[in-house]
Amino acid sequence: MDLDALRVPPEIRNYAKIEDENVLLRLEKWKNKALDTLAKLQTRVEELAKLALKEQADVITAVAPLSAEADWVPEETRSKANEILDSAFPDPALALVTHILQHNVRPIFRTNAHPSVNLDTGRKLPRPAGGPFASQDFYDAQGWKDQPGAWMVVFWCVKNIPSGGYEEIWHLVIPPVMTLLDDYEPQYKLCGLKIAIAMLDHVPGSLLKRTGVDSLFSGALGRAILVLDAPETPILLPSTVSASLQLIKLTTEEESAERFNQLCALLGDSIVGSVWMYSSNRPDALLASIVALPPVFKMLRVGCARYLKVLVAQLVFPLAPLEYQHTTLELQLASLRALSALFDACPQRIRHWSGTILNAVARCWVGVVENPQGKHELRTELQNVCRSLAVVCPELLQTEYPQVTALDEKIFTQLFTSRI
Template identity: 55%
Template sequence: MVLSSSVPASLQVPSDFNRYADITDHEILQRLDRWKHATVPTLQNLQSHFHSEQASSLTLKQQADIVSATLVFNGEDVWVNPAAQTVAHDILDGFCEPSVPLVIQILEHNVKPLFRYNPHPSLNLQTGRKLARPAGGPMASQDFYDDQAWKTHPGASNIVLWCVENIPSTAYEELWHLVIPPIMALLDDYEPGYKLKGVKILTVMLERVPGSVLKRTGVDSLLSASLGRSLTQLQSPETSRLLPAAISASLSLILLVTPVGSVDRFDQLCGLLGDGIIGTIWPYSSDRLEALLASIEALPPLVKILGVGCARYLKVLVAQLVHPLSPRAFDKTSVALQISSLRALSAVIDACPERIPQWKGTILNSIARCWVGIMDANLDHPSEQLKRELRNVCQRLSAVCPTVLQDEYPLFIAADAAIFEELFET
């Protein structure tokens, strides 16, 4: 049995899936559902044909077409039938160690045509380098969002991700002009869902790409600016995933392209904390709990790396992190925020031990109020983790400020031993 030179056209995902959550027309939903179920036998047929052949007997184009068509079912997307995903995994297992020529074939002939009609205004598409000035003038960014042909191919990001996962570090130089344009198209899209896909791909790339390539092509600054714009997405269903992913990717990027102990690294880390989290997210998230929670959850790794450099932000950090500890209704969301705030507060205490003593009163006041609130509310399971984090902060505080063991802690215990002994136990 000879495998066809092309995979079934019916495996191309209908573009209507891009707006699936907003579709109310019952006929369209039924049509999409029928297509979704029909992909299973189609993939099974492709699977049987593939297994009947030796992979080495297939041309590079045949291999690329099979991988590209199958990858769109390699995820949790709305168009993926679980049975289709199982078959897709089996087919892709046959390409678990793809050659560089296969990755090039996919990027050149299966990915590039999807994105060629929306060139990023700040990229030279022939080299993957940053342009000195945006191509197309001041309105180039607006043109970038017009007629986005790649969005008519749902699942295109899955193909890009697979390629990035399988590019050796030594091959990025050769493939740079093929890899960066689709990643930047996703990162700089106006829809948060595509931004999130772009950040996930970038995170994988940053684990492999040499920092010298990023610096030499100028793309490091483009990526940094794009990730910074992701931090403004405070009101979308993707916010809770996008913010921590973008902060983590920004941190990885900074560590990759800046020398250890350099002024440049310190300035960029301060920019991420000061301008990014404190300046962009926190002022506008008082009524956007998911955004606030996501940013605080991402804080400890950044604080740990910045170390004593956090001291310049100590006033706002302490104020923000103790604020959720005030007595309030202990619903699940606020408990999650309290736990994350305490973990971040522990990281801040460890990072700035010399400066913490002047804040011990503020920290202890909030810790004690939160503890009393737990005891008064008589909470059970959710409070146990919260209680552990409160005790952990007290232990960290006593480690950097030993005087609290003789001065402040005994005063609390003397006031009400039944309540406070457990909080300050060592």
């Protein structure tokens, strides 16, 4: 079985930056040959399922990288790769996953081990191997990057590990995941993050805590959330927040001080204190951080009261910015949705801020009425916020809402009457 045709060329790791026509032509030929090889494998799916363990592992290792959602993987190629994996190996045994991690994945990442991970146990080391400059050495000679798509093999394995199987192969899973998650290049951080998210759906929280990997994950996620200038930021930042919430949920008790403190660190230190502090000229990062807020509010609940002053100020700002300040429709929509989530999470403390919120919403509504082109969704979200605000502050229906409507019934009547 010719699997060499599926081997991803090392230079494809920088595919978006390649300008040499000869290299691009060679890569196109490889893509075509890989697609033909996958088409042949599709006709032999039943045979693949009957292969010996090592041969099955080699097939998965060759095919999995071509199932990635990457700019160098054509849609047809991705579709065929996924069909082969799903059809030939629908319910892989733990022995197969273990073999792949042990013999196909481990050699790729072993020469560039994460300094804080014990390679034999998967546990956190008490101090970085190699001394205080180990983190710099960790970024040297990263041979695993010459095998683009190798992370997809790890991803496939993690997706197919049952909850009860992690204990047995912990030492095989954690090293490559941490290598990816803590890499200095955002594109690899994102790959590691996708694996970590899949892992957190099934891994026992007790195992994360007992091995110290919870703190390794927490540290790596904290660093990932500060990647503000990369093309990956719009995806990386919300995904990092989502993974952080799942990690907190797995490793802390509900209603515990530990959970509250970790959630406050995520919202107060990472998002408000770091992302927002440095995002005045980084609109993509700011938008991504606001998109990520609703699930944080839902989990922190009334604890959001600690940050209401800064949260309300930031969320109403895009609705009615000053003349010399810029906003976008996407930022306005995300801010309105975050406001509604904040009302649900912290209804007891919203009344004090209702005037500030209503002022911004009314100003934004005037802009929509005066220039409605392409703003149907914004119009709906403004109405939703007014409805949600009236639920947590019902007295507004008798006070502020009629007062605002009286300013101009033609403009404001629909803002308050629709959907309330």
